[in-house]
Amino acid sequence: MSDPHVHVGRDVVHGDAAARNLVASTFGLVGELPSTLTTGCGSTVPYVMTSPRPETVTCLPCRDYTRAQRLRFATARHRNLADRFGGLT
Ligand SMILES: [Zn+2]
Numbered sequence: 292m293s294d295p296h297v298h299v300g301r302d303v304v305h306g307d308a309a310a311r312n313l314v315a316s317t318f319g320l321v322g323e324l325p326s327t328l329t330t331g332c333g334s335t336v337p338y339v340m341t342s343p344r345p346e347t348v349t350c351l352p353c354r355d356y357t358r359a360q361r362l363r364f365a366t367a368r369h370r371n372l373a374d375r376f377g378g379l380t
Contacts, residue, residue: 297347297348297350298331299345299354299356300343301329330353331353331360345357345358
């Protein structure tokens with residue numbers, strides 16, 4: 292393994308990896324985790340070289356990817372809230 296960086300999985304915003312981690316740590320289902328993951332920078336890396344926590348991601352393209360995805364997610368969520376409040380008046 293020549294890549295020393297910690298990446299982020301493409302599904303980071305939806306929390307799939309975090310949910311799997313929770314399930315795995317609760318029920319010991321580590322065997323069901325994927326062995327590799329497609330990352331925000333487009334690489335495929337071993338699952339253990341990814342993290343759902345932005346502060347531990349060391350791959351710069353992945354950090355940019357996470358920032359952009361979170362911003363997009365937050366914008367969509369706020370727009371949805373605004374639409375729902377708008378529908379009440
Ligand atoms: Zn990366």
